[in-house]
Amino acid sequence: MKPNYKNWMPKGMILGTLGGTLACLILFLIFGVSGLLAAGTLKTVLKTVFLVLAIVLALVTLWMWLLHRAFSYNDKRQMSKQIIDGVAAYVTLPEGGKGLDVGCGSGALTIACTKRNPKEMFGIDRWGKEYASYSLDLCEQNAQAEGVSNTHFAQGNALKLDFADETFDAVTSNYVYHNIPSRDRQAILLETLRVLKKGGTFAIHDIFSRFKYGDMQAFVKKLKGMGYAEVELIDTTNGMFMTPWEAKWMGLSGSAILKGKK
Numbered sequence: 001m002k003p004n005y006k007n008w009m010p011k012g013m014i015l016g017t018l019g020g021t022l023a024c025l026i027l028f029l030i031f032g033v034s035g036l037l038a039a040g041t042l043k044t045v046l047k048t049v050f051l052v053l054a055i056v057l058a059l060v061t062l063w064m065w066l067l068h069r070a071f072s073y074n075d076k077r078q079m080s081k082q083i084i085d086g087v088a089a090y091v092t093l094p095e096g097g098k099g100l101d102v103g104c105g106s107g108a109l110t111i112a113c114t115k116r117n118p119k120e121m122f123g124i125d126r127w128g129k130e131y132a133s134y135s136l137d138l139c140e141q142n143a144q145a146e147g148v149s150n151t152h153f154a155q156g157n158a159l160k161l162d163f164a165d166e167t168f169d170a171v172t173s174n175y176v177y178h179n180i181p182s183r184d185r186q187a188i189l190l191e192t193l194r195v196l197k198k199g200g201t202f203a204i205h206d207i208f209s210r211f212k213y214g215d216m217q218a219f220v221k222k223l224k225g226m227g228y229a230e231v232e233l234i235d236t237t238n239g240m241f242m243t244p245w246e247a248k249w250m251g252l253s254g255s256a257i258l259k260g261k262k
């Protein structure tokens with residue numbers, strides 16, 4: 001059995017926007033072309049609105065399909081695998097230690113960390129309907145397919161982790177927090193760091209743009225002020241995981257690894 005890590009751009013989302021495109025085209029034909037239900041200025045307005053909406057949605061659908069192709073584990077580029085392995089390389093666990101992957105999706109990063117550190121890794125995820133192809137069962141099947149037995153998966157919420165303070169020796173996450181609607185994503189980072197033991201390491205990869213996270217340089221300083229060591233934001237869009245051009249067209253500008261030691 002081969003693992004199936006699915007895709008960060010789920011087919012369901014692409015089909016959703018394709019459906020929206022087709023609906024707008026049908027409404028354009030009904031209101032704008034047939035003249036059955038509207039006439040005069042109203043007909044012109046409806047025709048324009050539905051045509052513009054159909055074009056915008058068609059372009060979004062095309063962009064999402066290109067993203068799906070780029071993120072595919074079966075594509076030659078192997079971008080997702082490169083990112084997962086690259087983040088896992090920063091996750092170090094001491095002998096007998098345990099780590100946490102927040103928003104584990106299909107278990108790719110949790111499993112990659114376990115393969116590098118044959119210790120215990122926990123993966124939690126909300127597994128909501130927007131990523132309907134990811135599930136607890138899928139994570140367990142993937143762990144089995146990869147031949148790792150020391151991974152544990154459970155439902156959980158990054159906004160309020162179901163673990164006591166200082167539970168883990170390492171915490172990690174990949175492309176999760178920017179998806180969570182929040183006015184204060186730095187607070188989500190602090191919630192993840194809450195469950196990290198003193199002396200434990202963290203490696204969190206996400207889109208740390210000012211728009212999504214506010215001033216991350218100030219956050220790095222804040223962590224250092226709290227006694228954290230080796231805190232660094234490593235840009236991953238300079239060829240490390242992707243080229244600047246890939247980051248731009250894929251909407252991943254600002255991608256970086258926030259790493260350090262508590």
Ligand SMILES: C[S@@+](CC[C@H](N)C(=O)[O-])C[C@H]1O[C@@H](n2cnc3c(N)ncnc32)[C@H](O)[C@@H]1O
Nearest residue numbers: 008103104105108125126127131157158174176
């Ligand atoms: C782009 S996927 C990344 C999955 C995985 N980290 C990876 O690298 O393959 C984003 C994941 O974040 C999860 N997620 C979104 N909001 C969450 C929350 N509040 N708590 C936990 N997981 C969440 C989604 O369910 C989804 O699995």
